[in-house]
Amino acid sequence: MQADQELEDLIPDSAIGNADAWATDTDAARTGAPPANVLDEIERDSDMPDIPGMTIAWPDGSEIPDIQPLSPDPDIEIAEQSTDAAVKALPGQEEADTPANLRLADADVERVGKQVEVAFPRSTEGKTADKEEIVSRFAGLSALKTLDDDEDNLAQIVRRARTDRDLLIEVMRTYGYYDAQVYQSLGGLEDRADGEARGPIDVEKVVVRFDVQPGPQYKFGKFDFGNLAATGADEPALRGAFKLNAGDAINSDKIVTERVNLQNALGETGYAFAKVGEPDLLIDHQRREGDLTVPVTPGGVYNFGQITSSREKLLSARHLQRIARFDPGDRYKRSEVDDLRQAILATGLVSSVTVEAREAAPPAGQAPGTVDIDVAITQAPLRTIAGLIGYSSGEGFRVEASWEHRNFFPPEGMLRVRGVAGTTEQLAGVTFRRNNFITRDLILNADLYARNQQSNAFQARTASFITSLERQTTLLFQKPWVYSAGLEAVATSERDAAAIRANLPRKTYFIGAIPLRLAYDGSNSLLDPTTGFRVGLRLSPELSVQDGARSTYTKAQLDASYYQPVTDSVVMAGRVRLGTIVGTEIQNIAPSRRLYAGGGGSVRGYGFQQIGPRDTLGEPSGGRALTEFSLEARVKTGLLGGAVSVVPFVDAGAVDTSTTPKFDDLKIGVGIGLRYQTNFGPIRVDLGTPLNPSKGDSRIGVYVSLGQAF
Known part of the structure; x- marks a missing residue:
């Protein structure tokens, strides 16, 4: 092959027989090396002779630049200093040649996150006022405390430590320590002997410590x-x-x-x-x-003048003056201007409002000037269509729908048309409401409706008209005291459970009532209270006519609830309700006006209106005395951003035909619920079971609604 021939030409067969002779049979070998004395005479800096075949010029005269040493990495320098260097101790402290040599020897150490510590002198001379506030503020702003998992390297920790050191100095100055000194050091790094190579650093064990010498407080x-x-x-x-x-x-x-x-x-x-x-x-x-x-x-002193409105047809200046808590001529108060702004927003008729004071007359000598209040309004959508779906095991499904126009009769004259379609109730009604009627916060209501009810306790077909004046609380203005007084006219055709079973005809009642209510709300929220208490009293003197027979009686009901936070995540809530009807025998009271217990807003675990006296067929017949108790723990779980709470509860209730409560047949229900917090209140789902059920009671009750149970 060609490759073998080329190898043969390069190394002849004679070389194999005598390799040494073949290797020395060259011109270079026959010439030999120059003597040693000749080599010594060669100058090291002499020009090198040309090399045959070398075409690149020798770099004569070129200077090789000096190699500059690398500057030390400041991050590594700090890490080295924290473990190796012997540093002078802080003023007043002993010198220590240890990994903690940057640290106070006698200190109160506060932990801030898992990798940050702040140390203050323990001695009386170095004691730091406001220490807890300083640490709390530093913890809230610390860059190290918010270090992400993907940033867990020493360089990142050291850089953030420098930022935090500057932050801590600024925080100290905020509290008057303008001479404060802050020393930072790293702990948790593995010690090593002299000359021993450092192993890999476990940054999760690294702790950054800031030692503070506060100095005097200015x-x-x-x-x-x-x-x-x-x-x-x-x-x-x-x-x-x-x-x-x-x-x-x-x-x-x-x-x-x-x-x-x-x-x-x-x-x-x-x-x-x-x-x-x-x-x-x-x-x-x-x-x-x-x-x-x-x-x-300061400028001058001013009195209130007139109010002007940019939308007279929506909210006139006259109506705005009715809402305002000041009159023309009163001394100007900024809080009353802010209150007017909030009250206008609370009408629900505006999406935005600007309330500004404008000088109408300057002060003259000792006489105050006058400011007019200009109100600029942007109208909000005035019509709303709403719906609500609910379910409970006692009442079944319930669907509500409504249409309303909040300024159908200006100003603030609302018209609402509503309907209910449910398993046990069907209703159609129309409501008129005038907010801020005559004066601030007074509401005129008029409600006309027709309703059909079909429960285990009774059946009723009712037409009712109610009008009332009330002071009502709202989500924007939660008021401590509320009250109402009204007139009610009712025509109802009813029969109780016994008449339903016997297929007896309905009885017709004509009822006139004067419903009164007074309540105090000392809680911190309408829909989700966590502290405080509520108490309310309802009275309703009534006249009932049935087949020409007249009966007079008074219904009274007392409600009270209390809310107490136990921890940051647990609130205990309790409720009591007492009711009575006095003045006539129970057979003279229409079944729909009697007292009942049981259901989602009463005693959970029992069916709607299923607690109390029963007829010979075992159906509830209602009573004249009512007692209810509830106790529940509202426990935040932290799930879904803290929106989910678990609520174990126990309810109890009794109804009696006498006018005073009795506890011989007290019914108790227990269960657990879930609450999902939304921006309009908690959504409630409760599951309850009766502990001492009567014959025919279900074993499980399910209740779904908006807001807490009480």
């Missing part, structure tokens, strides 16, 4: 309030609204708060156009004090 020195003295006799009270004085410890947060307090005090004293500028704090390190300048331009 105090307020002089105060300058600009033109506040121009307020004359009002100056002492206005200066008193700014509750910081010379000698108080400097606190930047309090400066901001007191500036707002001073602005509010000026606005509440009639200074409609007063301005309070940005405070300026000048620190004097020699005196260890800060001089504070608060530029105040």
Whole structure:
């Protein structure tokens, strides 16, 4: 082959027989190496002779640049310093040649997250006022505390540690420690002997510690309030609204708060156009004090004038004056202007509103000026179609639908048409409501409806008209006291359970009533209370006519509930209801006007109206005395962002034919519920079971609705 021939030409057969002779049979071998003395005479810097076949010129005269050493990585430097370097101890502390040599020897250490610590001197001289607030604020802003899992490398930790050190210094200054020093160090790194190579760093074990030497806390020195003295006799009270004085410890947060307090005090004293500028704090390190300048331009004192409206047909100026809590000529108060803005929003007729004071007449000498209040309104959609679907094992399904126009009869004259289609109830009705009738917060109601009810206790076909005046609470303005007084006229054709079984004809009742209600709400929320209490009383004197026979009686009902937080995630809630009907025998009272218990808003675990006296066929017949108790724990689970709560509960109730409650046949139901919090209140799903059921009672009750059970 060709390759074998080429190899044969390169290494002849004679080379195989005598390899040494073949290797030395060359010109270079026959010439030999020059003597050693000749080699010594060759200058090392002499030019190199040309090499045959070399075509690249030798780089004569070129200088090779010096290699610059790499600057040390600051992140590695800090890590080395935290474990290896012997550093001078902090003032007042002993020197220590240990991994903790940057740290206070005697300190109170606060943990901030899993990888951050803040240490303060324990000694009395170094004690830090406001330490808890400082640590809390630092924890809320710390960059290290929010370190993500994908950022778990030493370089990232060190960079964030530097940011946090600057943050902690700023926080210390916020509380008056302008000479504070903060030292940062790393812990949790593996120690090593001299010369021993460092192993890999487990960053999850690294702890960043900040040791704080607070220094003295600076105090307020002089105060300058600009033109506040121009307020004359009002100056002492206005200066008193700014509750910081010379000698108080400097606190930047309090400066901001007191500036707002001073602005509010000026606005509440009639200074409609007063301005309070940005405070300026000048620190004097020699005196260890800060001089504070608060530029105040009070302007003059004003009284209220007229209210103007940009939408007279929607909300007239006359109606806005009715809503306002001030009259023309009253001393100007900014809080009453803000209250008017909130009250206009509460009407539901506007999507946005601007309320501004406008000078109508300037102050003249000692006489105050006049400001008119201009109200600019943007109309909101006035019509609403709403629907509601509910279910409970006692009442079955229930579907409600309504259409309303909130300004059908201006101003604030609402018309609503509604209907109910359900297993046990069908209804059609129309409602008129005039908000802010005659005066603020007074509501005129008129309601006309026809209803058909079919429950285990009775059947009723009813036509009713109710009119009332009331003071009602709202989600925007939750009021402590509410009341109502009205007139009710009812025509109803009914038969109780015994008449239904015997297929007896209905009895017709004509009823006139004066329903009265007074209630106090000391809770913190209408739909989801967590603290406080509620108590309410209902009275309804009634006249009933049936087949020419007249009966008079009074219905009374007392409701009370209490809410107490046990922990941040648990609220205990309790409820009691007592009711009675006095003045006549039970057979003279229409079945729909009697008292019943059982169901989702009463005793869960039992069917709707299934608790109480029963007829000979075992059907509920209602009573004249009612007692109900409920106790539940509302436990936040943290699921779905804290929107889900679990609610174990126990309910109890009894109904009796006498006028006073008796507990001989107290029914008890227990169960558990779920609450899902929405922006309009919690959605409630409860499952209950009776502990001492009567014959025919279901073993499980299911209840679905909006809002808490009570």
